[in-house]
Amino acid sequence: xxxxxxxxxxxKKEYKKSMVYTLTLSLTIAVTFLFFNxxxxxxxxxxxxxxxxxxxxxxxxxxxxxxxxxxxxxxxxIFANNFYIxxxxxxxxxxTMSGSGFMDTxxxxxxxxxxxxLMAFPLGIGLGAIASIGVNQCIYQYLSYQVPxxxxxxxxxxxxxxxICAIIGAQLVYAxxxxxxxxxxxxxxxxxxxxxxxxxxxxxxxxxxxVVYVLGFILLVSTPYTSSSALxxxxxxxxATGGMIKYCFSSLFMKLKQNHFIxxxxxxxxxxxxxxxxxxxVLLIGIYAVSSSVMIAIMISQQNNPREMVTSIVGFVVIxxxxxxxxLYKYSMEATTRKMFYYNLYxxxxxxxxxxxxxxxxxSSFYAILLGLxxxxxxxxxxxxxxxxGISLEFMITVILTQILSALIAGVLTYxxxxxxxxxxxxxxxxxx
Amino acid sequence: xxxxxxxxxxxxxxxxxxxxxxVTALSxxxxxxxxxxxxxxxxxxxxxxxxxxxxxxxxxVPTKGYVYIDxxxxxxxxxxxxxRFRYENLGFIFQEFNLLDSLTIFENIAVPLSLANIxxxxxxxxxxxxxxxxxxxxxxxxYPYECSGGQRQRAAIARALVTNPxxxxxxxxxGNLDSQNSHELxxxxxxxxxxxxxxxxxxxHDSMIAxxxxxxxxxxxxxIEETIERGHLSQKDYFYKIVDVNSVESxxxxxx
Numbered sequence: 001x002x003x004x005x006x007x008x009x010x011x012k013k014e015y016k017k018s019m020v021y022t023l024t025l026s027l028t029i030a031v032t033f034l035f036f037n038x039x040x041x042x043x044x045x046x047x048x049x050x051x052x053x054x055x056x057x058x059x060x061x062x063x064x065x066x067x068x069x070x071x072x073x074x075x076x077x078i079f080a081n082n083f084y085i086x087x088x089x090x091x092x093x094x095x096t097m098s099g100s101g102f103m104d105t106x107x108x109x110x111x112x113x114x115x116x117x118l119m120a121f122p123l124g125i126g127l128g129a130i131a132s133i134g135v136n137q138c139i140y141q142y143l144s145y146q147v148p149x150x151x152x153x154x155x156x157x158x159x160x161x162x163x164i165c166a167i168i169g170a171q172l173v174y175a176x177x178x179x180x181x182x183x184x185x186x187x188x189x190x191x192x193x194x195x196x197x198x199x200x201x202x203x204x205x206x207x208x209x210x211v212v213y214v215l216g217f218i219l220l221v222s223t224p225y226t227s228s229s230a231l232x233x234x235x236x237x238x239x240a241t242g243g244m245i246k247y248c249f250s251s252l253f254m255k256l257k258q259n260h261f262i263x264x265x266x267x268x269x270x271x272x273x274x275x276x277x278x279x280x281x282v283l284l285i286g287i288y289a290v291s292s293s294v295m296i297a298i299m300i301s302q303q304n305n306p307r308e309m310v311t312s313i314v315g316f317v318v319i320x321x322x323x324x325x326x327x328l329y330k331y332s333m334e335a336t337t338r339k340m341f342y343y344n345l346y347x348x349x350x351x352x353x354x355x356x357x358x359x360x361x362x363x364s365s366f367y368a369i370l371l372g373l374x375x376x377x378x379x380x381x382x383x384x385x386x387x388x389x390g391i392s393l394e395f396m397i398t399v400i401l402t403q404i405l406s407a408l409i410a411g412v413l414t415y416x417x418x419x420x421x422x423x424x425x426x427x428x429x430x431x432x433x
Numbered sequence: 434x435x436x437x438x439x440x441x442x443x444x445x446x447x448x449x450x451x452x453x454x455x456v457t458a459l460s461x462x463x464x465x466x467x468x469x470x471x472x473x474x475x476x477x478x479x480x481x482x483x484x485x486x487x488x489x490x491x492x493x494v495p496t497k498g499y500v501y502i503d504x505x506x507x508x509x510x511x512x513x514x515x516x517r518f519r520y521e522n523l524g525f526i527f528q529e530f531n532l533l534d535s536l537t538i539f540e541n542i543a544v545p546l547s548l549a550n551i552x553x554x555x556x557x558x559x560x561x562x563x564x565x566x567x568x569x570x571x572x573x574x575x576y577p578y579e580c581s582g583g584q585r586q587r588a589a590i591a592r593a594l595v596t597n598p599x600x601x602x603x604x605x606x607x608g609n610l611d612s613q614n615s616h617e618l619x620x621x622x623x624x625x626x627x628x629x630x631x632x633x634x635x636x637x638h639d640s641m642i643a644x645x646x647x648x649x650x651x652x653x654x655x656x657i658e659e660t661i662e663r664g665h666l667s668q669k670d671y672f673y674k675i676v677d678v679n680s681v682e683s684x685x686x687x688x689x
Contacts (some may be wrong), residue, residue, distance in 0.1 A: 150621040257540065263556055344531045346494055347549050348592075349520030351512045364527035 003104050006112040010091055015332075016338060016357040017129035021084045022116045022123075024329055029124025030131060031318050032073045035066035037132040040313060043145060062311035065298070069315050072291070074167050076322055079283075081171050083330060084176055085109060093181060102179060109175040117168055125157060127247045132156075138205045139310050206248040213240035220380050225388040227301035230381040234293035234374075241373045242286035254392035266354060269345065273338070277366050281330055288323045289374035295319060296378055296399055317402065326409040327370070328417070333362075335418040339425030346426055355426070359418050367411040371403060378403070435467035437504070437653040438599060438632060439489055444498035446484050446655075458484040460655040461498070468599070471626045471633045473646035475502075475675070475683065481655040484605055484634045489634065490602045491515050491525055500512065520548040524593030524601045528608035530585045532592075537574040539564075542592045559595055567591045583614040587659060594625070601625070603635040607642050619645045638677055644672035651678050 011018050038044065044062070088109075094106050132152055132170060140147050216236035223229045253275045261267040278285065290316075295316040302308040342355050383389045440608040446459040457529055458481045466472060466489075470481055474482045487493040489500060491507055500507045502518060510518070525531075546556045564570040567587045577585055586609065591600060601622070607615035620678050623645055625631040637643050645668070663671045 143444075254537075257500045262540065262543060263547050263551065265544075265550075268540060268544070268547055269536070271531070272533070272540065276535045314604055341535075342534060345544075346527050347519070347531070348519075348544055349516040349523075351516045353512070354516075 002099070003108050004111050006095075011115060014088075017084070017087060017361065018112070019074060020332070022120045023078060024080045024325065025116060025120035026124040026127060027325060028073045028077050028080070028130035028322065028336070029120055029160060029164060030126075031322060032070050032163055033125055033128030034131050034135060034314070034318070035073075036156035036159040037128070037136070037152060038066045038314075040155040041161065042153065042305065042317055043147045043149075043151070044139065046092060061302070061308045064314055065308070067309055069319065070163060072319060073322070074163065074170075076326060076363055077167050078174065080326065080329065081113065081334065082174065082398065083173060085414075099244055102176070105177040105179045106172070109179070110172050111170050113175070117164060121161075121164065121197060125160065130158070135314055139307065140380060142306055142310055176400070184289055204243075204247075206251060208241035209240050211246050213237055213244060216240055217380070220377060220384075223349075225384055226295065230297040230300075230377075230384065231294060234297060234328055234377050234381065235290060237376060237377045238286055238289035238293060241289045243283055244373070245282050245369075247283060248273055252431045261265050262337060265350070266358050266361060270358045270365065273341075273358070274362045274365050275298050277331065277334060277362065278369065281327055281366075282332055283372055284323060284330065285329050285373075288320075288327070288370060291319045291323065291378075292316075292403060293381065295376050295378050297381055299399070300381070300391055303391060311355050320403065320406050320410060328410050328414050331366075331414045332417040335421045339421060342422045343425050352423070356419055359422060360415060363418060364413045367407050367414075371407045375403070386427070435469050437465055438468050438502070439466040439634075440464070440487055440499075440501040442487075442499040442501065444488055444495040444500060446481075446488055446493065447496045450496060455555055455606065458655055459495075459511050461576065462655070462657055463498075464489070464633060464657075466531055466634065467598075468632055469630045469645045470620070471645070472635070473639075473643040473649045474634070474636045474652060475638070475643055475651035475679065476651060476658075480652045482652055484655075485652060486602055486604060486634055486636055490525070490590065490600075491519060493625075507612075507616070512635070514547075520545045520596060522599045524596065524598035525594045526590055526601065526603040526606045528578070528584075528605035530582075530589045530609070532589055535568055536576075538569060538577065538580065538588045539576070540575075542595050545592065545596045560591075563591045563595045573674060582609050583611070586599065586610055586614065588616065597629075598631065600632045600634065605636055605638065607637065607639060615639070615642060640672060640675045644668050649675055649678070652680075653682070 054161075090109070090170070092105055095108060129152055133150060136147070136151070137149065139145075140178055217231045219236065220230060220233035223233065253271050257268060257271055261271060295312065299309065299312040302312050345355060346352075379400075382391070382396045386393070386396055441462060441469065444459055444462045445457065448456045450459055462481075462485060464472075470534040474485060476482050484493065491500075491510075494508060502510075502522075507515065519525075532538075532561050533544070536544070542563065542673045543556055543558045544689075546559060549594070551559070560572065560573070564573055567590055569587050569591055572580055572584055572588065577588070580588065584613060586606070590606075603622075607618060619642055622633055622635070626633055633646070635642075635646065643649055647663045649659075649663075650657050651661070661674055661678065666674070
């Protein structure tokens with residue numbers, strides 16, 4: 001009972017951390033619900049285009065796609081949860097030092113997760129229901145169906161609930177593993193840990209990642225065009241992007257600093273922080289690269305199947321937004337750990353204006369890289385489809401604008417959140433120290 | 434008489450002045466610091482030592498009273514002017530080293546030089562020179578987390594010295610060092626003070642470390658309770674006087 005009380009108390013005390021995570025959870029539940037709504041929609045069920053078969057059972061493509069997106073949402077929840085737990089290590093360490101056993105600590109994390117999920121669930125279902133009504137209307141209008149405006153399949157709620165229960169189970173396993181593996185010393189220093197060590201067993205030369213990135217591009221350009229020919233090269237490019245960020249950018253940025261920016265008071269700091277931010281978000285950046293290019297390739301391949309096409313468009317928008325929201329969340333959390341860093345710069349003689357300029361340079365470069373690395377592939381994929389498959393110019397421009405604008409909005413929000421965290425530290429000054 | 438570089442005139446600092454429970458961290462404190470001074474600040478935890486040096490070194494602004502730097506009142510200086518003053522004249526050294534984690538040791542040392550728009554060639558030379566002096570030249574391409582505590586503190590000192598500052602402000606600089614590294618650091622401070630005329634304002638808890646200074650301010654409850662000048666005393670006698678001041682404070686606990 002003590003563990004439950006303590007977990008509720010800490011949840012209240014650290015409501016800001018919990019609130020952002022709960023909102024992320026709600027958003028992901030909403031998306032899960034939205035795609036279960038497509039799978040379970042009886043009006044769409046009979047009319048779906050079938051292009052896959054498993055043991056004789058026809059699987060509509062839009063259902064397959066929805067299912068993949070739901071899996072993706074589950075992954076996002078687990079990812080957000082892992083990050084959330086990694087920011088709670090100090091209290092776990094204090095619990096352990098105070099005599100709490102493995103089960104108590106695991107249950108502590110489980111209770112908190114459960115409470116946040118219980119809060120996020122109705123909110124997520126509500127948001128999902130509103131989004132579903134809008135999306136359904138678009139699909140019905142596009143397909144000229146006459147369906148009651150507020151029809152939402154009840155099964156979608158149950159399916160979402162089952163899915164979330166499974167995720168909570170997975171979270172419990174992860175939390176127990178985390179508590180079991182990490183010692184007190186590690187957990188006490190984890191929240192402010194800024195080390196980026198190369199822990200590869202096999203040290204692949206950094207040039208290999210560049211070569212793979214270029215190779216993927218050559219494959220994309222040289223492979224004879226089919227509706228799905230872009231998928232494999234885009235995947236290769238996305239994998240190379242992750243490797244480049246993780247292992248090549250370190251030396252690249254170091255050279256840039258040594259040769260051009262060592263005497264530049266703003267870029268010297270911005271580039272150093274940028275590398276850290278990229279490394280911290282490398283998994284999300286990799287997924288962003290893969291999913292954006294793959295979803296675009298899927299949209300192109302479904303040009304002649306209106307229903308599947310609409311599902312792909314919804315999937316594309318939702319995945320991009322969900323990933324950007326996750327990147328924004330992670331970046332904002334990282335920014336809170338850099339307060340002391342900026343306060344030290346202030347002590348060294350940097351003005352507030354210069355500090356904000358550093359943040360602006362870092363954030364804009366981050367989103368430029370996030371967008372830029374897969375963009376080369378995306379542009380070529382779209383141009384090829386434009387030439388061979390006759391996708392409209394409007395479609396091409398819309399896709400490009402969707403990517404740029406969404407990243408731009410995420411960038412602005414990241415900057416605001418980062419700026420506020422730093423300005424607060426500077427305002428608090430010696431209090432913070 | 435040396436030139437005045439820093440004057441604190443009846444400085445008071447109150448935190449949370451708009452709240453129900455304002456805290457007076459400093460109360461009506463005055464000090465004049467001249468070029469070449471080596472002043473040490475001691476006192477119990479929470480007595481206002483760090484607040485005192487933060488207010489004197491433009492990190493914080495007094496609630497009442499004035500701080501003059503080279504004859505100019507801090508509050509009349511613009512943000513850019515204060516920033517410039519810091520990187521041109523002050524060298525900060527802290528207990529927690531405060532190196533920037535995402536920068537290499539070389540880049541950390543070079544930060545004040547890049548702020549001062551020093552050309553690249555000169556920057557490299559100055560960083561190399563100060564790194565040699567502090568024996569961190571072999572660490573220049575490493576990151577702070579790859580260095581030991583003593584190495585990090587030496588790198589932080591190199592950063593503080595690279596601009597040839599007029600005044601070093603050190604807040605518990607030996608707090609995370611072993612005794613050998615602590616005394617090496619103080620020998621360096623003494624050398625800078627004696628030979629290069631660098632002024633030093635240092636906070637410490639350690640009477641032995643404080644005995645390297647020329648003047649000691651004992652702060653308690655936000656007020657300067659006692660000032661001791663070393664004068665012609667040997668370091669040993671000066672140390673005993675410092676110990677006396679501290680032990681009197683401890684003995685009062687039993688009397689009360």
